[in-house]
Amino acid sequence: MRLFFGTGKKLAFAVTASVISLGALAQNWPDATVTVVVPWPPGGPSDIAARPMAKGLTQALGQTFVIDNRAGGGGNIGTAAVTRAQGDGKTLLITSSAPIVINPSLYKNMNFDPLKDLAPVTNLLRVPLVLVAHPGVPAKNLKELMAHIQSKKGQFSFGSSGNGTPQHLTSELFASVAKLQMTHVPYKGSAPAISDLLGGHIPIMFDSTIAIMPHIKSGKVKAIAISGAKRSPLLPDVPTFAEAGLAGIESYAWYGMFAPAKTPKAVVAKINAEAIKVMKGPEFQKVLADTGSDFVGESPENFGKFVQAESVRWSKVVKDSGATVD
Structure with missing residues (x-):
């Protein structure tokens, strides 16, 4: 019993010391x-x-x-x-x-x-993502864009900031919900993807408002729809996907x-x-x-x-x- 009691005291002391040590670390x-x-x-x-x-x-x-x-x-x-x-x-x-x-x-x-x-x-x-298109894409809204993509019969591509990014997966979600056939073109980051979008090498992409806002404001790309549950105060004239007629696209x-x-x-x-x-x-x-x-x-x-x-x-x-x- 004496040995057990001594061991218990040591264990209690060790636990107490550990708690004090962690508390000191936080403090x-x-x-x-x-x-x-x-x-x-x-x-x-x-x-x-x-x-x-x-x-x-x-x-x-x-x-x-x-x-x-x-x-x-x-x-x-x-x-x-x-x-x-x-x-x-x-x-x-x-x-x-x-x-x-x-x-x-x-x-x-x-x-x-x-x-x-x-x-x-x-x-x-x-932050919500924005679906943007090169000015040369013949579509002013989401309905027209989907019709244009469907008319290409699988010969249509979209860019993203890389495999597995929210931009990529939101594009896949869009394609799935809207039943569209598109080819993914991944880039190593937003900057090179946006560069190719501005140059007309890719027709559309999703990107965060953080990255794409300057190009929307300058008119170098056109905003089609936003992936949030509500409109962004930065883009009050751009509808959500639900408002544009396509429910099930909410992504951030x-x-x-x-x-x-x-x-x-x-x-x-x-x-x-x-x-x-x-x-x-x-x-x-x-x-x-x-x-x-x-x-x-x-x-x-x-x-x-x-x-x-x-x-x-x-x-x-x-x-x-x-x-x-x-």
Whole structure:
């Protein structure tokens, strides 16, 4: 009994010490430079969320938050690096939805499971996608565009910012719902896809309001419909797909913050609280307004439920479309 009692005291002490240690880690976070991995090239839409967030956290917390762009593998390379990082709050991930809820269905071999290996912190941006066409496409609205595509009898292509991106899968969803035959032309990012759209090398594409707005405003492309549940304040004259006569097309490009799964909940909670403060500040509020995003900051638990639902949703779209990159 004496031996058992002594062992119990040691165990209780160890548990207490562990709790105190985790509490101290959360209380002292950040106590060193924090690396924010963006698994995409510099200048992309994820950077639009990541850079003002890193700047705001640096200013608020007195430690440097450094952006590390680790592109490649459809976002998988940088994301995998974060899953292998220490759970000490010194490595974070800010990414679009692709490597989190699309790639697991699209790639046959992934060396990580984003739903198990990452801890959701908060959503940062959620923006609708816009279906745009080159001015030379003989269609002024969605009905005319669908008729034009059907007239091509399968000899019609669409561009996207890459295999497995929300832009690609939303196009596949559009083709499926509207029963259209189109050929996918993937690019390595929005910029080269938009360049070819402007040059008339591809006739249509979906892209986020973040990326395509300047070209809509300049008249270099024409906006056909928007994938949100309601019209965007940035494009008040552009109808939703439902308004244009095609229900079942609702899609968003969203950008969220994650930490390695082994990060203590107390640390995740503190990161979440500080990120929400930045999102409520004037600089990030301007980002929300400029991109047409609603405020989407939320608790780690609610963001986790959203990510789970998105994973189920997009896995079905991938399966139905037959899309693959392997």
